[in-house]
Amino acid sequence: MKVIAHIHNDFPTKFGIPRQAGLVEELRAEIVFTQEYRNPEALRGIEGFSHLWLIWEFSAARRDTWSPTVRPPRLGGNTRMGVFATRSPFRPNPLGLSCVRLTAVRETEQGTVLEVAGADLMDGTPIYDIKPYIPYSDCHPEASGGFTDTADDFLLHVSDPASLLEQIPEPRRSALTGVLSHDPRPSYQNDPERVYGMAFGGYDVRFRVSGHVLTIVELVKSS
């Protein structure tokens, strides 16, 4: 498999990345092509599509073995599902599939760059393929989504009593708030005293979660 591009965004680690694409629309990312595939001709007509598919490598989840079942975070992390009934990164081939919104096609010193919204990839993730989203074939409003239909999506309220987030300029601030509202804690965790840390966009964000409220307790610029 050839790496055609890499994504660049505000997630230096896996921690906090939304569990599906499109959940946090405010998230912005850039797709930069590798030298061999840095050819504007290969993107001719792409601006006509509002959404793209990315097929990418779960590069932070490589494993030599596979397990037939996994425990989706959406089910609280204690219910086992078949790996092919989930989008878990731990699968026989570490292929990720994400639908992102195409917001701009820009000429830069790194060649033609695609700006996208809603990506659930870590910074630097290798991309194997980019395909247009074709509504007549890909859009199925009638589809039933198995356990993802019924599992509650507990959005947290983000509380920032000391107005720490104000030091982050928009639109990154909204993106971070969106990420936090989707509860970046690992599954199983439910200790209101525990302080979690998350790296995002050059900041270390520290927070507690009690019930449905996430409270920001510290925000430090990464060195």
Add this chain to the structure above:
Amino acid sequence: MKVIAHIHNDFPTKFGIPRQAGLVEELRAEIVFTQEYRNPEALRGIEGFSHLWLIWEFSAARRDTWSPTVRPPRLGGNTRMGVFATRSPFRPNPLGLSCVRLTAVRETEQGTVLEVAGADLMDGTPIYDIKPYIPYSDCHPEASGGFTDTADDFLLHVSDPASLLEQIPEPRRSALTGVLSHDPRPSYQNDPERVYGMAFGGYDVRFRVSGHVLTIVELVKSS
């Protein structure tokens, strides 16, 4: 990349395969897992999903080189588009992406088999991954589909004056009629005298196309 499964259906060759998944819903196929991945546990919960993604190898379109542009059949085959703005098989990594409808999960002598509808894969195609279709992340009714929105989709009328298709039992007959209505001719071709042949489900189908009418002229059981 590990081959987790193969698809089995009525297309022994590329000729006639609809150019996207879901265009001919009557098409039926079976997904049979390879020995290593033949484990019913890996499918636990999959029956709750109505649609699945298949990521597969364009095994009949392997090439050592890539071209930045391709000529989509939907544009008549004479307009060049960037490869990443199309779903063409001729791309840097030969990965296909298809959304199919899951119609049944069956226990067989070959292990648990998935029956699917609408697949645009050739018989025997290797599959790398199966993922559930998650409506909240994958379904975008507002999406604009670039050149696929505006290109006319010329459905042909299938004429069978000698009632040759009657020897094919349903539902395979409807599937074949659907395939033929999507115009299996290669792009550029427009010779009403020419007889085209196509293999489907154990038959050799021969037909002519004049204007918007496809006429079946011969139907022979394959030896």
